[in-house]
Amino acid sequence: xxxxxxxxxxxxxxxxxxxxxxxxxxxxxxxxxxxxxxxxxxxxxxxxxxxxxxxxxxxxxxxxxxxxxxxxxxxxxxxxxxxxxxxxxxxxxxxxxxxxxxxxxxxxxxxxxxxxxxxxxxxxxxxxxxxxxxxxxxxxxxxxxxxxxxxxxxxxxxxxxxxxxxxxxxxxxxxxxxxxxxxxxxxxxxxxxxxxxxxxxxxxxxxxxxxxxxxxxxxxxxxxxxxxxxxxxxxxxxxxxxxxxxxxxxxxxxxxxxxxxxxxxxxxxxxxxxxxxxxxxxxxxxxxxxxxxxxxxxxxxxxxxxxxxxxxxxxxxxxx
Amino acid sequence: xxxxxxxxxxxxxxxxxxxxxxxxxxxxxxxxxxxxxxxxxxxxxxxxxxxxxxxxxxxxxxxxxxxxxxxxxxxxxxxxxxxxxxxxxxxxxxxxxxxxxxxxxxxxxxxxxxxxxxxxxxxxxxxxxxxxxxxxxxxxxxxxxxxxxxxxxxxxxxxxxxxxxxxxxxxxxxxxxxxxxxxxxxxxxxxxxxxxxxxxxxxxxxxxxxxxxxxxxxxxxxxxxxxxxxxxxxxxxxxxxxxxxxxxxxxxxxxxxxxxxxxxxxxxxxxxxxxxxxxxxxxxxxxxxxxxxxxxxxxxxxxxxxxxxxxxxxxxxxxxxxx
Numbered sequence: 168x169x170x171x172x173x174x175x176x177x178x179x180x181x182x183x184x185x186x187x188x189x190x191x192x193x194x195x196x197x198x199x200x201x202x203x204x205x206x207x208x209x210x211x212x213x214x215x216x217x218x219x220x221x222x223x224x225x226x227x228x229x230x231x232x233x234x235x236x237x238x239x240x241x242x243x244x245x246x247x248x249x250x251x252x253x254x255x256x257x258x259x260x261x262x263x264x265x266x267x268x269x270x271x272x273x274x275x276x277x278x279x280x281x282x283x284x285x286x287x288x289x290x291x292x293x294x295x296x297x298x299x300x301x302x303x304x305x306x307x308x309x310x311x312x313x314x315x316x317x318x319x320x321x322x323x324x325x326x327x328x329x330x331x332x333x334x335x336x337x338x339x340x341x342x343x344x345x346x347x348x349x350x351x352x353x354x355x356x357x358x359x360x361x362x363x364x365x366x367x368x369x370x371x372x373x374x375x376x377x378x379x380x381x382x383x384x385x386x387x388x389x390x391x392x393x394x395x396x397x398x399x400x401x402x403x404x405x406x407x408x409x410x411x412x413x414x415x416x417x418x419x420x421x422x423x424x425x426x427x428x429x430x431x432x433x434x435x436x437x438x439x440x441x442x443x444x445x446x447x448x449x450x451x452x453x454x455x456x457x458x459x460x461x462x463x464x465x466x467x468x469x470x471x472x473x474x475x476x477x478x479x480x481x482x483x484x485x486x487x
Numbered sequence: 488x489x490x491x492x493x494x495x496x497x498x499x500x501x502x503x504x505x506x507x508x509x510x511x512x513x514x515x516x517x518x519x520x521x522x523x524x525x526x527x528x529x530x531x532x533x534x535x536x537x538x539x540x541x542x543x544x545x546x547x548x549x550x551x552x553x554x555x556x557x558x559x560x561x562x563x564x565x566x567x568x569x570x571x572x573x574x575x576x577x578x579x580x581x582x583x584x585x586x587x588x589x590x591x592x593x594x595x596x597x598x599x600x601x602x603x604x605x606x607x608x609x610x611x612x613x614x615x616x617x618x619x620x621x622x623x624x625x626x627x628x629x630x631x632x633x634x635x636x637x638x639x640x641x642x643x644x645x646x647x648x649x650x651x652x653x654x655x656x657x658x659x660x661x662x663x664x665x666x667x668x669x670x671x672x673x674x675x676x677x678x679x680x681x682x683x684x685x686x687x688x689x690x691x692x693x694x695x696x697x698x699x700x701x702x703x704x705x706x707x708x709x710x711x712x713x714x715x716x717x718x719x720x721x722x723x724x725x726x727x728x729x730x731x732x733x734x735x736x737x738x739x740x741x742x743x744x745x746x747x748x749x750x751x752x753x754x755x756x757x758x759x760x761x762x763x764x765x766x767x768x769x770x771x772x773x774x775x776x777x778x779x780x781x782x783x784x785x786x787x788x789x790x791x792x793x794x795x796x797x798x799x800x801x802x803x804x805x806x807x808x809x810x
């Protein structure tokens with residue numbers, strides 16, 4: 168149900184952007200000095216080719232049936248590139264950038280948060296305050312600062328792109344090394360913020376758990392702190408898992424700005440260009456990927472929760 | 488007199504952020520003897536739970552011990568290194584039944600696994616199977632259903648959860664069990680099963696003594712052998728159950744007992760009376776006897792000087808009327 172609504176929105180929302188995409192294409196051709204009657208023919212041709220001469224409901228029907236056949240349509244801008252191929256090309260880059268960022272950020276952030284809550288005192292004051300400050304830096308600002316500091320002013324890292332100009336994506340060591348080198352700055356710009364945010368959330372949860380009766384009770388029976396902290400950590404993690412899922416869901420669209428700043432060849436950059444050029448099929452394709460990712464993440468969280476929290480497992484199985 | 492645990496002039500205050508102290512326990516001297524159930528009673532906010540947390544060495548900031556000792560076998564437990572207290576005392580010599588026992592068990596852990604964790608904490612060489620067998624044997628002995636071991640806490644009823652907590656607390660055969668309002672959240676029939684479980688622990692000599700903290704006086708009538716009455720952070724009277732309930736000497740004890748419905752002949756005709764006034768603010772308790780503003784029998788000296796302890800037979804009363 169949610170999927171159907173999302174799919175429909177994916178179709179209609181891009182069409183609310185003012186401007187006719189074909190006119191944009193044509194105007195670019197006109198700058199190239201093509202004759203005006205030739206332009207009119209090309210315009211009609213494109214309109215037919217993209218199906219934009221049909222009423223909207225027919226376009227919607229075509230989009231919908233195409234979807235079930237796995238056909239996401241043809242990109243306007245990168246004609247005759249297939250949307251599915253473009254996404255397939257960009258997807259690994261985004262996944263490679265986001266999955267490690269989210270996972271490492273989540274794990275490190277949670278550990279820092281738990282340690283803060285447990286240790287308290289000065290350690291907590293210093294680490295918590297810095298986490299608070301860092302997590303409130305907009306990640307695109309951080310991206311620009313890093314870009315200026317480490318690529319433009321001190322050219323330690325490349326200014327942008329996913330790999331060096333002229334090299335071709337394959338699985339050779341030299342290419343992987345090159346990709347990692349380009350990877351560092353976008354990765355840094357996102358992970359720092361991710362760690363800060365997760366640490367704050369975890370600290371709050373763990374602080375709450377530390378005051379619970381079972382912690383006091385376990386300590387009163389002589390359980391060592393490490394053991395009690397393990398209980399606390401596990402229970403405080405439960406809400407954090409939702410956070411992890413949301414991050415994974417937002418993964419596809421979340422790095423839009425970061426990818427643009429670093430001209431990183433992922434879904435974010437693709438969507439960004441698609442929107443700028445009102446490339447309906449490409450926007451639809453990208454947002455579809457995001458929709459699927461969010462729904463899938465939610466589904467996986469529900470399953471994971473059942474494994475981790477016996478109370479929810481009981482509710483899911485109807486034991487209550 | 489031989490005792491298992493003794494507090495000497497114990498003062499434990501909650502220090503507030505603004506620097507003021509709440510004198511929840513203000514000079515309590517009390518001993519817990521072998522083979523007894525010592526009831527500690529008083530109205531809400533009199534410091535009885537605070538006293539229990541210091542006696543069980545589970546006090547945390549902002550509560551701190553300002554002065555006094557808690558001794559067992561001649562050693563002061565308050566100055567003993569924390570790690571030693573954890574290994575030798577907690578769970579093994581002194582154990583607790585917590586006030587909020589409803590949530591005392593980790594919600595995401597099976598009872599069995601907590602039993603294993605606890606036993607292996609104190610006996611690292613014990614195998615998991617041995618730990619489970621030991622817990623199962625104890626559960627059989629005390630007449631609980633064995634299935635509780637495989638349950639998560641949310642799968643147990645309130646009364647069963649409380650009884651499970653008590654069994655876990657006493658797995659290591661502690662000498663002393665400090666039970667802080669263990670029945671206050673339970674209905675009457677669950678209360679009864681908890682009380683009989685506690686008595687069974689004493690009878691089977693799994694534990695030696697219980698300190699039973701409660702505001703429900705009729706409960707103490709059933710279980711206590713001696714009773715200490717607390718008012719505003721201090722003891723007012725300490726004696727056997729019969730003495731305290733039937734022949735109270737301190738005006739506060741007397742007033743407290745008259746609030747209780749006891750089906751004994753000589754109280755049957757009396758009216759239930761409430762105690763006039765409210766308990767004092769423990770940030771600035773009244774000078775002299777703390778009960779004097781509410782006391783119907785006060786003397787001039789009561790408002791200026793604290794009453795000294797007065798031994799009357801085996802009981803102790805802190806009241807100027809007794810001097």
